[in-house]
Amino acid sequence: xxxxxxxxxxxxxxxxxELAPIFEEYDVPFETTNxxxxxxxxxxxxxxxxxxxxxAFDTLKRPVVVDDTGLYIExxxxxxxxxxxxxxxxxxxxxxxxxxxxxxxxDARFDTSVGYCNGRISxxxxxxxYGDIAASATGKGGFGxxxxxxxxxxxxxxxxxxxxxxxxxxxxxxxxxxxxxWYVE
Amino acid sequence: xxxxxxxxxxxxxxxxxELAPIFEEYDVPFETTNxxxxxxxxxxxxxxxxxxxxxAFDTLKRPVVVDDTGLYIExxxxxxxxxxxxxxxxxxxxxxxxxxxxxxxxDARFDTSVGYCNGRISxxxxxxxYGDIAASATGKGGFGxxxxxxxxxxxxxxxxxxxxxxxxxxxxxxxxxxxxxWYVE
Numbered sequence: 539x540x541x542x543x544x545x546x547x548x549x550x551x552x553x554x555x556e557l558a559p560i561f562e563e564y565d566v567p568f569e570t571t572n573x574x575x576x577x578x579x580x581x582x583x584x585x586x587x588x589x590x591x592x593x594a595f596d597t598l599k600r601p602v603v604v605d606d607t608g609l610y611i612e613x614x615x616x617x618x619x620x621x622x623x624x625x626x627x628x629x630x631x632x633x634x635x636x637x638x639x640x641x642x643x644x645d646a647r648f649d650t651s652v653g654y655c656n657g658r659i660s661x662x663x664x665x666x667x668y669g670d671i672a673a674s675a676t677g678k679g680g681f682g683x684x685x686x687x688x689x690x691x692x693x694x695x696x697x698x699x700x701x702x703x704x705x706x707x708x709x710x711x712x713x714x715x716x717x718x719x720w721y722v723e
Numbered sequence: 724x725x726x727x728x729x730x731x732x733x734x735x736x737x738x739x740x741e742l743a744p745i746f747e748e749y750d751v752p753f754e755t756t757n758x759x760x761x762x763x764x765x766x767x768x769x770x771x772x773x774x775x776x777x778x779a780f781d782t783l784k785r786p787v788v789v790d791d792t793g794l795y796i797e798x799x800x801x802x803x804x805x806x807x808x809x810x811x812x813x814x815x816x817x818x819x820x821x822x823x824x825x826x827x828x829x830d831a832r833f834d835t836s837v838g839y840c841n842g843r844i845s846x847x848x849x850x851x852x853y854g855d856i857a858a859s860a861t862g863k864g865g866f867g868x869x870x871x872x873x874x875x876x877x878x879x880x881x882x883x884x885x886x887x888x889x890x891x892x893x894x895x896x897x898x899x900x901x902x903x904x905w906y907v908e
Contacts, residue, residue, distance in 0.1 A: 576763070577763065577764035577765075578761075578762065578763055578764060579762035579763060579764045579771075579806075579809075580762075586764075614813055614814050614818070615812070615813040615814070616813060617810070617813035617814050617818075618813075619809070619813070621764075621806055621809065624764075624804070624806065625802070627800070628799055628800040628801060628802035628803075628804070629799055629800070629802050629822055633799070633802075633822055636821060636822060636824075637814055637818055637821060637822065639821075
C-alpha cells in the first residue's frame with residue numbers, strides 16, 4: 539500500500555535529486571513547496587528543523603518535512619554550525635578554506651535534521667557524517683560544501699563521488715532514511 | 724516625573740556600562756534579566772529584536788527592551804550580518820581580519836535594533852554607524868568587534884575611544900536614544 543504524500547519544504551534542485559531516489563525506495567510520494575522556512579537561531583539543527591516543520595504545518599495544513607543542515611568544524615569552534623547555508627552565501631567555501639589555511643586539525647562533521655509535523659505528531663531525525671575539510675575545493679558533483687568535505691573512510695570529497703555514491707552514505711540520506719523508516723511503520 | 728521601569732534583556736556588563744548613562748540622561752530606570760533572548764534567524768536586526776521583545780514580554784509580563792546588533796561588511800557580502808555575535812564566539816575578530824586580508828574595500832556598517840514590548844505596543848528603533856574594518860585589532864576599550872571597527876570621521880577604532888566618546892556616537896547609543904526619545908514622550 540502506498541503511503542500518504544508529504545510536502546517537502548525546499549526548492550533546492552540538487553537536494554531534490556538526492557532525495558527523490560530515497561523516497562522512491564520507501565514508496566513514499568512527495569511534493570515540494572516554495573514556502574519560506576521559518577528559521578530560529580539555534581545551534582541545534584534538530585530544534586531548527588522541528589520548529590520550522592511546526593510553523594510550515596501551521597501555514598500549509600498538510601504533513602510537512604523540513605530539513606536543516608549544519609557543518610561543524612573543530613578548528614573553528616564548530617563554525618559555521620547551523621548557519622552553514624548563510625555562511626556559504628556570504629564568504630563561501632573560499633572563506634572557509636582561508637580560515638583553515640594553517641589548520642592541522644581538519645576534523646569536521648555534517649549534521650542534517652529532518653523535521654516532520656502532521657498537526658498531531660512532530661518529530662525530528664538526525665543523520666551525521668564525520669570527515670575532514672580538504673586543503674582545496676575538488677570535484678564537480680553535489681552542492682554547497684561538498685567540494686571541501688571528505689567523508690570518513692574516503693579519500694575523495696563529496697563532490698567527487700557519483701550521485702549514487704553520495705546518496706548511499708551522506709548525512710542527509712541517513713537522516714531521511716531514519717525519517718522514512720519511522721514513517722512507513 | 725520619573726518614567727516606568729523597563730527590563731533590559733541582557734547580561735553583558737560592557738553593554739550595561741554604555742547604556743546606564745543614556746538611561747540616566749532620560750531619567751528612565753531599568754533593571755536587567757538573565758532571560759535567554761529568543762532569536763529568529765533573519766538578516767534584519769529590526770525583526771530579530773522585535774520578535775525577541777515580544778517573546779520576552781510573553782515570559783516576563785512586564786515592559787521589556789531587547790537589542791540586537793549586526794555587522795555588515797561589504798567585501799564579505801554583508802557577512803557576518805545579524806550573526807555577528809555567533810561569529811565573534813567562533814572565528815572571532817582574528818577570523819574576520821583573515822577574511823579581509825587582501826581586501827581594498829573595507830566598508831562596513833553596524834546596525835543596532837532596540838525592540839520594545841509592553842503587551843499593548845511593540846516597536847523597534849534602529850541606529851547605524853558606517854565605518855571601516857581596520858587592518859589589525861587596536862585599542863583596549865569597548866567589546867566585541869570594537870578593536871577592528873573605525874567609525875566614520877574617526878581615525879581610531881571604537882576600542883581606542885573613551886567610554887564617553889563611544890557613548891556619544893555609537894550605533895547602539897543612537898538606537899537607544901531613538902527608543903528613549905519615543906518612550907519619554
